[in-house]
Amino acid sequence: MESLVCTGCRREVDGRLWQARCPECGEPLEVTAPPGGTVRDGAPLLERFANFLPARSLGLHDPAAVLTLGEGNTPLLPLETIGKRIGLPRLLVKVEGANPTGSFKDRGSVAGVQRARALGFRAVGTVSTGNMASSMAAYAARAGMRGVVLVSATIPRAKLAPIAAYNPLLIGVEGDYGRLYHLSLELGPKLGVAFVNSDDPYRVEGQKTLALELWQQLRRQVPDAVVVPVSSGGHMAALLKGFRELYALGHIERLPRLIGVPAAGCGPIAAAYRLGSTVPVPWAEVRTIAKAIANPSPPSGRRLLQAARSGAPLHFLSVTDDEIMAAYWQLSQEEGIFAQPDAAAAVAAAHKLAESGVLRPDETVVAILTGHGTKDLTPLESNAPVRLRTCSLDELPGVLESAL
Ligand SMILES: [Zn+2]
Numbered sequence: 001m002e003s004l005v006c007t008g009c010r011r012e013v014d015g016r017l018w019q020a021r022c023p024e025c026g027e028p029l030e031v032t033a034p035p036g037g038t039v040r041d042g043a044p045l046l047e048r049f050a051n052f053l054p055a056r057s058l059g060l061h062d063p064a065a066v067l068t069l070g071e072g073n074t075p076l077l078p079l080e081t082i083g084k085r086i087g088l089p090r091l092l093v094k095v096e097g098a099n100p101t102g103s104f105k106d107r108g109s110v111a112g113v114q115r116a117r118a119l120g121f122r123a124v125g126t127v128s129t130g131n132m133a134s135s136m137a138a139y140a141a142r143a144g145m146r147g148v149v150l151v152s153a154t155i156p157r158a159k160l161a162p163i164a165a166y167n168p169l170l171i172g173v174e175g176d177y178g179r180l181y182h183l184s185l186e187l188g189p190k191l192g193v194a195f196v197n198s199d200d201p202y203r204v205e206g207q208k209t210l211a212l213e214l215w216q217q218l219r220r221q222v223p224d225a226v227v228v229p230v231s232s233g234g235h236m237a238a239l240l241k242g243f244r245e246l247y248a249l250g251h252i253e254r255l256p257r258l259i260g261v262p263a264a265g266c267g268p269i270a271a272a273y274r275l276g277s278t279v280p281v282p283w284a285e286v287r288t289i290a291k292a293i294a295n296p297s298p299p300s301g302r303r304l305l306q307a308a309r310s311g312a313p314l315h316f317l318s319v320t321d322d323e324i325m326a327a328y329w330q331l332s333q334e335e336g337i338f339a340q341p342d343a344a345a346a347v348a349a350a351h352k353l354a355e356s357g358v359l360r361p362d363e364t365v366v367a368i369l370t371g372h373g374t375k376d377l378t379p380l381e382s383n384a385p386v387r388l389r390t391c392s393l394d395e396l397p398g399v400l401e402s403a404l
Helices: 080-086 104-118 133-145 159-164 179-190 200-217 234-248 268-275 301-309 321-333 341-355 378-382 395-403
Strands: 004-006 029-030 076-078 091-095 123-128 146-150 169-173 191-194 227-228 257-260 312-318 365-369
Touching: 029 146, 076 257, 076 268, 080 091, 080 321, 080 341, 091 341, 104 123, 104 133, 104 191, 104 200, 104 234, 123 133, 133 146, 146 179, 146 191, 159 169, 169 395, 179 191, 179 395, 200 268, 227 234, 234 257, 234 301, 257 341, 268 301, 268 312, 301 312, 321 341, 341 365
Parallel strands: 091 365, 123 146, 123 191, 146 169, 227 257, 227 365, 257 312
Antiparallel strands: 004 029, 076 091
């Protein structure tokens, strides 16, 4: 069985138990690097990259027992119009909204639920108000397991529907949301619920497949830079882990630069990075439209900041709501790609980085579009460019003729 190691103190932990964080120092645990080998094209995500994943812990030896809803293999598309205008002609987007439940979270959920099932759990849970909640509820249903979703009691009803559709046990909890994360990890093992939160070691293994898939889609090359929305820090840590393992295996000759993008209205990791600190700056008041990239107490913040200090090519840049919304409309209206505002933040950041010369015109840059636009219709409802003309059948020919 593969073992787990602490990302903080490097202490080794028994990988047969369900635990997400180090019992000594409290930092996230991670799976030690698997041996690596070939990619199995055409197979479901976990099988396709089984040689790069903890295959034994995940129980991938039996293809019939491999969980899938068809996650991964998302499009990698050039942004020709936007790229040319902002001076990045080789700007690409990875459309993670094309995953089964509309977000990048499905890669991590499939791995986390697969691991929980391999360990004999009958229930899986998560603490989330958005993409991760619906993703976990879907994979729990697929695996025939009970789904448990803990949300903030103040969650808007519109956000509940895409979670409730899968019929998990859905509980709104009053009180501090950051503490709820830690409480879930305490309660889970006692109650027989495997909580697969944002930076669970096996979720990170699943999210890591995004780095592997980029390498595969770019014909065994990596881009010069990857721009990724950042919230808890788990996704960015997973990308770094994936690229580092490819490097360690000799598949690539350099690591891409990773640029994490939080909303300016809540950026504890970016603020600490600017100060040269390895401790996320506590954030009192969250003010942004991009709620999915606004975690006031990011559980993987310290891990990323420590990696940056010890030489990993990580950078952070906040974007304002105005910058996010400009990129949001450009993506849908100029490129035909409908992404949620939190995802458009990556393109907004690429624009700023091109202006400041951090990203250069000759570089291949991939912006990760983490979620599909239908996941959050707030911008359309509150600020709608929806123009509906009405006319009679008799008037229609004339209306069309004058408009076209
Ligand atoms: Zn530790």
